[in-house]
Amino acid sequence: MQLATLLQSITPLKVGGDPELEIQGLYYDSRQVVPGGLFFALRGVAVDGHRFIGSALQAGAAAVVAEDESLIPAGVTRVIVADARLAMARMAAAFCGNPTAQLPLIGITGTNGKTTTSYLVEAILEQAGLPAAVLGTVSYRFRERVIPAPHTTPESVDLQRNLRELADAGARAVVMEVSSHALEQKRVDGCCFDVGVFTNLTRDHLDYHLSMEAYLASKLRLFAELLAADRTKQRRRAAVNCDDPYGEAVAAAAVCPVIRYGLGKGAEVTAEELRFSVEGIAGVLKTPAGRLPFRSPMLGRFNLYNILAAVAAGVALELPLEAIRRGIEGHKQVPGRLERVNNERGVTLLVDYAHTGDALENVLKTIREIATGRIITVFGCGGDRDPGKRPIMGRIAAELSDLAIVTSDNPRTEDPIAIMAQIREGIIPLGVREYGIDELAEGLAGNGFAMVESRRDAIRLAAGIARPGDVVLLAGKGHEDYQIIGTVKHHFDDREEGAAAFRELG
Numbered sequence: 001m002q003l004a005t006l007l008q009s010i011t012p013l014k015v016g017g018d019p020e021l022e023i024q025g026l027y028y029d030s031r032q033v034v035p036g037g038l039f040f041a042l043r044g045v046a047v048d049g050h051r052f053i054g055s056a057l058q059a060g061a062a063a064v065v066a067e068d069e070s071l072i073p074a075g076v077t078r079v080i081v082a083d084a085r086l087a088m089a090r091m092a093a094a095f096c097g098n099p100t101a102q103l104p105l106i107g108i109t110g111t112n113g114k115t116t117t118s119y120l121v122e123a124i125l126e127q128a129g130l131p132a133a134v135l136g137t138v139s140y141r142f143r144e145r146v147i148p149a150p151h152t153t154p155e156s157v158d159l160q161r162n163l164r165e166l167a168d169a170g171a172r173a174v175v176m177e178v179s180s181h182a183l184e185q186k187r188v189d190g191c192c193f194d195v196g197v198f199t200n201l202t203r204d205h206l207d208y209h210l211s212m213e214a215y216l217a218s219k220l221r222l223f224a225e226l227l228a229a230d231r232t233k234q235r236r237r238a239a240v241n242c243d244d245p246y247g248e249a250v251a252a253a254a255v256c257p258v259i260r261y262g263l264g265k266g267a268e269v270t271a272e273e274l275r276f277s278v279e280g281i282a283g284v285l286k287t288p289a290g291r292l293p294f295r296s297p298m299l300g301r302f303n304l305y306n307i308l309a310a311v312a313a314g315v316a317l318e319l320p321l322e323a324i325r326r327g328i329e330g331h332k333q334v335p336g337r338l339e340r341v342n343n344e345r346g347v348t349l350l351v352d353y354a355h356t357g358d359a360l361e362n363v364l365k366t367i368r369e370i371a372t373g374r375i376i377t378v379f380g381c382g383g384d385r386d387p388g389k390r391p392i393m394g395r396i397a398a399e400l401s402d403l404a405i406v407t408s409d410n411p412r413t414e415d416p417i418a419i420m421a422q423i424r425e426g427i428i429p430l431g432v433r434e435y436g437i438d439e440l441a442e443g444l445a446g447n448g449f450a451m452v453e454s455r456r457d458a459i460r461l462a463a464g465i466a467r468p469g470d471v472v473l474l475a476g477k478g479h480e481d482y483q484i485i486g487t488v489k490h491h492f493d494d495r496e497e498g499a500a501a502f503r504e505l506g
Contacts, residue, residue, distance in 0.1 A: 001095055003038070003063055007079065009094040009190075010087045014069070017077025021062050026092055026157045035060030040088045040157075043067065049084075065091070085186040089156035093190030099163040100192045101232050104130065104173040106313050107188065109219050110199025110241075112359045113306045114177040116298075117199060119334045120310035124327030125173045128319045133166035135159070136177035137353075138335055138479050142166045153182030156190055163191075180218040188222075192232050195316045196222045196254075197239045197309050201246040202358035216246055224253040239312035241305060242266050259288070261312040262305070269312040271304060278370045281307070285325075287315050292325050299338055300366025336478025338363065341495050343502035346468030351494045353478025355382065355409070357392040360475055364400035373469030374402035374444070376462045379476050380455065381423055383414030383484075390419060391426025397449075398427040401473075403435070403465065404449040407458035409476045410484040416453055424451065440465055455483065456497055463501035474498055 004019040024036030030052035033039055039056035041049035041064060050071045053064055063077035065087055072078045081087040093099075106121055108114045115137050125132040133142035140147040140154075140162050147162055153176065154162065163174065178196075182188050201216060227236045236256040241247050243262035251258045261269035274283040281304055285292040296307060307328055314324040333339060341349040350367070354360040360379065367375055377397050381390045397404040406423050408416040427434075433448035440450060444465055452458040462472045474494040477483075483492035 006091045006094055009090040012079050012081050014080040026095055030055040033059035033061050036062050039064050040084050041066040042084050086189055089186050089189035092157045092160040096160040096164040099167040104194045106175045106195045107178040107193045108197040109178040109222050111202045113199040116306040116334050116337050117309045118175045118177055120331050121175045121313050123331040124314045124324050127326040128323035130173040132173040132175050133171035134175045142169050142171045145169050153179045153187055156187045183221045184218040193226055195237050195313050196227050197313050198250045199309055200241055200244040220253045223250055227256045237316035239316050259312050259316050261308040269308055285311055289321055292321050294325055294328050296328055302362035341498045347466045348471040349498050351474045355476045357389055357396055360393055361396045367471050371471045375471050376403045377401040377473045378405045378458045378462050380407045380409035381419055382410045383412035390422040394423035394426030398430050398432055402447055403444055405458045405462055406451050407455045408453055412484050420451055459497045460501045
């Protein structure tokens with residue numbers, strides 16, 4: 001594609017050199033540049049891409065997009081812009097033929113529930129005759145085609161390339177988890193959203209955003225900017241959880257009509273006659289399009305909110321109620337979200353991605369409602385991430401479990417013992433007993449907690465203590481099949497480890 005054609009998608013401050021150049025590809029990493037490529041010099045948190053302009057040119061870059069012209073050698077074709085990330089997002093969409101311009105695109109943002117909601121929306125779209133591609137935490141996929149997901153929402157160049165590939169594979173709609181980082185860094189600014197879904201907002205990612213106000217501001221971009229009607233898509237909608245404390249702020253910021261969902265006052269999509277059990281959820285959905293009896297194998301009140309979010313998205317797209325019902329009732333198991341792991345000992349072994357205080361509390365309250373035996377929770381907190389949530393998660397786990405086993409998660413470059421000590425600070429004020437491993441060999445004498453650095457050992461300890469009727473929850477990693485120690489990824493899957501622990505017991 002000619003550079004001049006790409007320039008039509010942005011408003012540059014200055015263009016120097018030959019705009020008729022043929023561009024072979026778009027790159028933000030100088031190590032990946034090929035001859036004829038267009039290099040974007042991005043300012044990152046730790047590294048400034050302007051430093052690598054020389055390397056990109058040596059690799060054959062035909063032109064450079066940058067914010068600072070002074071670092072571009074004379075004679076090099078350059079595009080000077082106010083915001084290189086925004087320019088990259090829009091030019092990437094243009095380079096890939098704007099893959100979301102002709103497809104319904106549903107963007108889901110919030111702290112918790114994005115992945116489960118995306119699976120539910122996918123199931124609804126399938127039932128409505130719109131087979132959907134899904135981009136999210138677990139993977140980027142469409143039917144048999146699966147692309148590994150290094151980030152919940154990839155960089156804009158990668159995102160648009162993936163969207164083009166999935167659309168060419170036959171996807172007739174797209175469901176996308178939209179992270180706060182992606183919104184802050186304008187990775188999705190080249191996307192044409194039809195519906196934006198807000199699930200909730202609780203403490204997370206404050207190592208990056210620093211404050212809840214900044215975290216909220218990043219989420220608001222989807223609703224306040226990216227859902228504005230334009231010539232590409234004139235009808236856009238927002239689906240907002242009005243029971244969440246931040247819901248009204250999101251609704252007020254939206255530049256499109258809002259459909260509110262929830263169980264409280266003001267919800268247009270809600271549920272009545274509810275029944276929760278170990279078999280799932282049943283009730284009647286109430287929507288602007290009519291009432292709808294439903295059943296779901298999903299567990300707990302927090303999953304009801306995920307269902308309501310998906311229903312609201314379906315209503316926003318004006319999909320048939322029957323397709324919505326079939327999608328809700330026929331959805332697949334979401335990997336690592338209250339995923340059951342079979343064993344021969346009569347214990348309910350569940351693996352869940354809950355890695356924030358709110359998510360862990362929701363999961364444990366759900367288990368508490370349906371459990372007939374004791375609850376044993378194995379969990380930790382990731383290193384090089386918000387340390388403020390560590391004591392919060394410790395308190396929640398100890399309050400809602402019969403035994404909380406504090407262990408390692410992805411310690412990364414932090415000392416795992418130090419992370420565990422911070423978690424312990426939230427448990428000590430509860431006054432519950434701290435067990436040694438040897439003491440637990442004699443059985444659980446009352447509510448308490450234990451500290452076990454090795455996650456493998458912690459899982460085996462939980463399996464050895466559990467008896468028929470108990471629930472063992474392995475929390476924090478969910479679908480992840482690795483553990484990051486230092487800067488190295490090691491294979492580690494809670495589902496595999498849990499199954500192995502029970503097999504060893506016979």
